[in-house]
Amino acid sequence: MDRRVFLRDTVLLLSAAPLATLAGCRGHQKAHVLSKTDEDMVGSHTAGAETWKPLIDESVGKILGRQMEIILPAGHVEGALPVKKRICFVGVENKSSEEIGDFKEQIYQQIDTIISQSDAFAPISRRYVEAGLRQSRIRPDELFVPANQRMFAAAMEQLQQPFDYLLFATITSGTTRSNKDYQRDYMLTLELVNIQTGDFDKESANLRKGYHKSAVGKLKHYGT
Amino acid sequence: MTLHRSPLLTALLLSCLCLTAGCASHADRLHQFRSDFFAGNLDQATTEIDELIEKSKEDADVLKLDRAVVELVSGRPENAERLLREVRDRFDYLEQTSAAELAASMVTDDTAIAYAGEDHEKILILSLLALSNLMADGTDATAYSLQIAEKQRQLIEAAGGEEEHPELAERQVALGPYIHAALQEETFTNPDDVVRSRTMVVEWQPDFRDGKADLERAKYEAHSKPGHGVVYVFTLVGRGPTKEESLEVPTQAALLIADQIISHNASQSLPPTVAPIRVPKVVTRENRIQEVSVRVDDAAAGSTATIVDVGELARVHYEAKYPAVIGRAVARRVLKKSAVYTVKEHVNADASPVADVALTLAGIAWEATETPDTRCWGLLPDEIQVLRLELPAGPHKLTLQPADARGPFGQPASVGVNVRDGHNTYVLANFPDNRLVGQILTSEEVE
Numbered sequence: 050m051d052r053r054v055f056l057r058d059t060v061l062l063l064s065a066a067p068l069a070t071l072a073g074c075r076g077h078q079k080a081h082v083l084s085k086t087d088e089d090m091v092g093s094h095t096a097g098a099e100t101w102k103p104l105i106d107e108s109v110g111k112i113l114g115r116q117m118e119i120i121l122p123a124g125h126v127e128g129a130l131p132v133k134k135r136i137c138f139v140g141v142e143n144k145s146s147e148e149i150g151d152f153k154e155q156i157y158q159q160i161d162t163i164i165s166q167s168d169a170f171a172p173i174s175r176r177y178v179e180a181g182l183r184q185s186r187i188r189p190d191e192l193f194v195p196a197n198q199r200m201f202a203a204a205m206e207q208l209q210q211p212f213d214y215l216l217f218a219t220i221t222s223g224t225t226r227s228n229k230d231y232q233r234d235y236m237l238t239l240e241l242v243n244i245q246t247g248d249f250d251k252e253s254a255n256l257r258k259g260y261h262k263s264a265v266g267k268l269k270h271y272g273t
Numbered sequence: 274m275t276l277h278r279s280p281l282l283t284a285l286l287l288s289c290l291c292l293t294a295g296c297a298s299h300a301d302r303l304h305q306f307r308s309d310f311f312a313g314n315l316d317q318a319t320t321e322i323d324e325l326i327e328k329s330k331e332d333a334d335v336l337k338l339d340r341a342v343v344e345l346v347s348g349r350p351e352n353a354e355r356l357l358r359e360v361r362d363r364f365d366y367l368e369q370t371s372a373a374e375l376a377a378s379m380v381t382d383d384t385a386i387a388y389a390g391e392d393h394e395k396i397l398i399l400s401l402l403a404l405s406n407l408m409a410d411g412t413d414a415t416a417y418s419l420q421i422a423e424k425q426r427q428l429i430e431a432a433g434g435e436e437e438h439p440e441l442a443e444r445q446v447a448l449g450p451y452i453h454a455a456l457q458e459e460t461f462t463n464p465d466d467v468v469r470s471r472t473m474v475v476e477w478q479p480d481f482r483d484g485k486a487d488l489e490r491a492k493y494e495a496h497s498k499p500g501h502g503v504v505y506v507f508t509l510v511g512r513g514p515t516k517e518e519s520l521e522v523p524t525q526a527a528l529l530i531a532d533q534i535i536s537h538n539a540s541q542s543l544p545p546t547v548a549p550i551r552v553p554k555v556v557t558r559e560n561r562i563q564e565v566s567v568r569v570d571d572a573a574a575g576s577t578a579t580i581v582d583v584g585e586l587a588r589v590h591y592e593a594k595y596p597a598v599i600g601r602a603v604a605r606r607v608l609k610k611s612a613v614y615t616v617k618e619h620v621n622a623d624a625s626p627v628a629d630v631a632l633t634l635a636g637i638a639w640e641a642t643e644t645p646d647t648r649c650w651g652l653l654p655d656e657i658q659v660l661r662l663e664l665p666a667g668p669h670k671l672t673l674q675p676a677d678a679r680g681p682f683g684q685p686a687s688v689g690v691n692v693r694d695g696h697n698t699y700v701l702a703n704f705p706d707n708r709l710v711g712q713i714l715t716s717e718e719v720e
Contacts, residue, residue: 074373075366141463
């Protein structure tokens with residue numbers, strides 16, 4: 050090849066390279082409303098709606114179902130509604146390795162909503178729960194100390210919001226790593242404590258998620 | 274083909290002549306309203322910024338950031354929030370690459386690319402959004418505080434991840450988790466969130482004086498004692514970083530040698546890289562204010578501590594992007610030289626000394642027209658500081674005064690705040706120099 054031609058072509062190629070690598074256009078972000086049959090997006094790095102929604106439905110459903118059986122008195126007349134037990138849902142504690150960000154409040158509200166729709170329980174408004182904790186200056190994790198529990202119950206009585214049960218929700222996770230891929234097991238645990246007797250009931254729901262850097266990773270670990 | 278018969282050549286020469294006409298850089302435009310702002314002439318600064326927004330539409334976004342700061346310190350946090358939100362959304366859109374703008378920037382300079390904000394500015398927009406919202410109704414402060422952490426994660430990923438840029442992961446803005454912790458602490462129901470956020474503050478800003486004590490308190494104590502509330506005093510102190518023009522001499526020298534090698538071996542000579550390669554550089558300023566001393570009801574109560582070192586943040590983020598700035602400058606020069614080379618080939622300039630000299634001069638002039646992109650948020654503080662005070666419920670007088678190693682100096686400024694039992698009250702003041710500029714904002718005024 051002629052040296053001149055070679056140099057010219059090289060210079061032109063060099064000059065075109067930066068432009069070629071930088072090609073792209075700006076587009077305005079768009080959105081659409083999901084219908085009830087649309088599947089949730091699956092979070093690529095952390096848990097999202099695809100994880101929390103089924104965990105909430107399962108754990109709350111289990112604990113409410115069992116409590117319905119427990120609290121129905123022996124002489125209960127078929128068809129008659131039992132007196133609703135008042136639940137003080139203290140909060141959701143995140144003990145997992147992930148930040149759940151704005152999902153935390155949503156998890157609380159979803160659990161609270163399902164409980165409020167139950168025939169056996171009536172939740173106390175969160176605003177009263179916050180006011181009671183503020184008034185007694187007790188942290189939720191200190192409520193298992195009997196004196197603190199009595200103080201909190203007294204504060205709630207003062208607010209005209211007596212309750213029968215304390216409800217705690219806890220999120221935990223367990224991570225299994227294989228090089229750059231990992232599996233994370235999520236668990237939502239609900240603990241219902243009877244403040245009169247100290248008895249407690251507990252239910253959990255699990256969901257496992259695999260995180261992969263590539264489709265090969267998914268194939269390697271799960272064969273799909 | 275001779276010079277007078279080549280319309281292409283004539284057009285190139287004419288365009289070069291037009292381009293060589295000088296333009297005021299953003300750094301020049303910034304100077305006047307920045308001076309007025311720091312002197313406390315907020316109305317004058319507002320007028321000047323508004324005029325600049327009218328005149329230079331392409332700089333409107335970044336100028337609105339300066340306008341937002343003026344609004345905030347003038348006691349109009351709702352206006353500041355609206356402007357900041359608008360620019361945040363614009364920058365999110367402009368983060369995407371535009372091939373047309375990049376192509377234009379290759380034949381002109383980086384100012385042809387719509388300004389999408391430096392990384393530190395994007396983080397600080399969210400930080401000031403959180404502060405503005407706290408001073409207004411506080412309803413969106415939690416969302417903004419979470420967005421600060423999320424945005425930083427996105428920016429680190431975009432820069433190549435923590436492995437490529439560990440310095441970005443190590444020096445994250447801790448204001449987001451700090452505000453999140455303060456808000457969660459006030460609810461009394463999320464102590465785990467408070468501990469988690471306070472831990473992030475300690476990890477991201479290990480030099481923050483109160484970080485460890487805050488974390489210990491979050492582990493074992495409630496928000497405040499009965500009958501008490503908490504006051505968070507935020508201060509914007511010092512004059513923040515700006516971008517100024519700088520010469521990239523080593524790259525220019527390397528390109529000049531490369532020009533000579535190619536010119537020696539090729540049939541046509543390349544325009545030598547005599548025009549300096551001008552690039553923007555982050556410039557920080559000395560800040561005398563080490564802290565702001567706070568007196569409550571005329572008794573010493575403490576002093577603020579730095580939670581965001583804006584100057585350092587700007588420097589670290591800019592250094593991470595600097596190779597790309599140099600890369601674009603080199604690519605631009607290569608492209609321009611290639612264009613001149615192609616025209617020389619087209620007109621057989623090696624056979625016409627006049628055309629050769631004219632094209633070489635035109636090439637040099639073309640390269641000399643490049644203006645460094647000095648667009649930046651000019652009214653940022655040098656540091657954001659904070660002090661947490663637990664005070665008895667009721668009205669109090671807070672007096673703030675800048676201080677250095679020798680103690681308080683400058684003019685003190687006071688404000689009345691109302692502390693509610695078991696609740697937070699937020700205070701924000703701006704001390705670019707030895708006195709307050711604007712007014713002290715509070716979320717709970719004394720009635």
